[in-house]
Structures are given as C-alpha cells and as structure tokens.
Amino acid sequence: xxxxxxxxxxxxxxxxxxxxxxxxxxxxxxxxxxxxxxxxxxxxxxxxxxxxxxxxxxxxxxxxxxxxxxxxxxxxxxxxxxxxxxxxxxxxxxxxxxxxxxxxxxxxxxxxxxxxxxxxxxxxxxxxxxxxxxxxxxxxxxxxxxxxxxxxxxxxxxxxxxxxxxxxxxxxxxxxxxxxxxxxxxxxxxxxxxxxxxxxxxx
Numbered sequence: 001x002x003x004x005x006x007x008x009x010x011x012x013x014x015x016x017x018x019x020x021x022x023x024x025x026x027x028x029x030x031x032x033x034x035x036x037x038x039x040x041x042x043x044x045x046x047x048x049x050x051x052x053x054x055x056x057x058x059x060x061x062x063x064x065x066x067x068x069x070x071x072x073x074x075x076x077x078x079x080x081x082x083x084x085x086x087x088x089x090x091x092x093x094x095x096x097x098x099x100x101x102x103x104x105x106x107x108x109x110x111x112x113x114x115x116x117x118x119x120x121x122x123x124x125x126x127x128x129x130x131x132x133x134x135x136x137x138x139x140x141x142x143x144x145x146x147x148x149x150x151x152x153x154x155x156x157x158x159x160x161x162x163x164x165x166x167x168x169x170x171x172x173x174x175x176x177x178x179x180x181x182x183x184x185x186x187x188x189x190x191x192x193x194x195x196x197x198x199x200x201x202x203x
Contacts, residue, residue: 054099057080057082057090058090058094058099059203060079060080061076061080061087061090061091061094062094062099062100062203063203064076064079064080065091065100066200066201067200069103069104070103073087073088073091076091109162113164114144114162114163114164115162115164116162116163116164116165116166116168116169116190116191117160117161117162117190117191117194118161118162118163118169118188118189118190118191119158119159119160119161119188119189119191120158120159120161120173120177120186120187120188120189121154121155121157121158121159121186121187121189122135122155122156122157122158122159122177122183122185122186123154123155123156123183123184123185123186124156124157124182124183124184125182125183125184126181126182127156127182128182131180131181131182132182134180134182135157135176135177135180135182135183136148138175138176138179138180139157139159139176142172142175142176144161144162144163144168144172145159145160145161145172145176146160146161146162147159147160148160155187166190169188169190173186173188
C-alpha cells in the first residue's frame with residue numbers, strides 16, 4: 001500500500017491540469033485582472049459618489065464632452081483611460097446627478113432667419129408681483145427671446161433675443177414689453193459684431 005497522502009494524490013492531477021491550461025486563457029485572465037485594477041484606480045470613492053462630488057475623472061469627462069458632445073463612448077473611454085462600460089456608467093451618473101444638463105446641436109442663426117442679435121434692458125414702473133409674473137409669462141411664450149435675467153442695478157430685466165431683422169425686433173418688443181402696463185422703458189442694444197460666443201463653462 002502506498003504511504004502517500006490521499007489528499008496530495010487528488011490535488012496533483014488538478015495542479016497538472018492547471019499547468020496545461022491554454023496560454024490564451026491565462027493571458028485573458030491577466031488582461032481581465034489588469035482591467036479591473038485600472039477601473040478600481042479611476043473609480044470614485046463610495047463616499048464621493050454618494051455625495052455627488054466630482055472627482056478628477058468626472059472633470060476630465062466633462063471637459064471632453066463640453067468640447068465635443070458627439071464623441072463616441074469608445075473614444076471617450078480611451079481619452080480617460082477607462083473601460084467602455086465604466087465610462088458609459090460615469091456619463092449616465094453625471095446626467096442623473098445634474099452635472100450634464102443635456103446635449104444639443106449649435107445651429108447657424110444666419111441660415112435660420114435669426115441673424116440679428118439684440119440685447120434689451122427693461123425697467124418696470126410697477127414692480128408688484130402681478131406685473132412681474134405677467135412679464136415673465138409673456139417672455140416665456142416668445143421663442144425669439146433666448147435668455148431673460150432679472151438683475152440688480154439700474155433696470156430690472158436683461159433680454160437676449162435673436163430675430164431676422166429690426167422690424168421683427170420692434171414687433172417683439174411691442175408684443176412683450178409695451179403691451180404690459182407696468183413697463184417703464186426698454187433700451188435696445190443691437191449687436192454689430194460677435195467677438196465671442198460660447199456656452200462652455202470655465203473649470
């Protein structure tokens with residue numbers, strides 16, 4: 001009878017089988033291990049993710065997406081050194097958490113009958129809640145008004161508008177501003193040349 005340990009006898013064939021495993025399988029296992037390690041290195045901490053804090057990888061993603069919102073997920077993953085799946089999940093989280101508000105195309109206003117850019121200062125003689133709410137409601141109904149900001153200073157609202165020509169702008173002011181009893185005056189600033197126009201945030 002053999003004096004060898006039965007447990008060792010059973011373990012020997014298993015070890016031999018592992019040694020004979022195809023080299024490609026071992027390479028794939030090592031690649032998966034490296035990929036897991038890379039994602040763990042670049043993934044945010046649990047506390048940061050749960051608190052909505054942005055880490056350096058998030059900021060890199062936002063910079064790239066802000067410059068090119070149509071970049072493929074594959075190229076985006078390569079740019080930040082992560083797997084495609086992890087990158088896709090990161091972008092989904094940034095959208096879900098409100099860091100990314102949306103994706104859109106920038107259109108050429110000169111080709112869409114909106115070549116004239118005009119800013120306007122609006123002062124209200126009556127600043128009661130009823131007049132303010134009526135003015136805000138009128139502004140929201142007009143697609144020519146791209147932005148409307150309530151400001152502190154010598155006037156109450158700053159409008160940014162795009163129209164086809166000055167006649168269209170006069171019609172807009174008449175419909176939105178002069179039709180309301182609380183408007184005191186409107187000062188118009190037609191843009192002669194756009195020196196800079198960007199929606200990119202500095203960070």
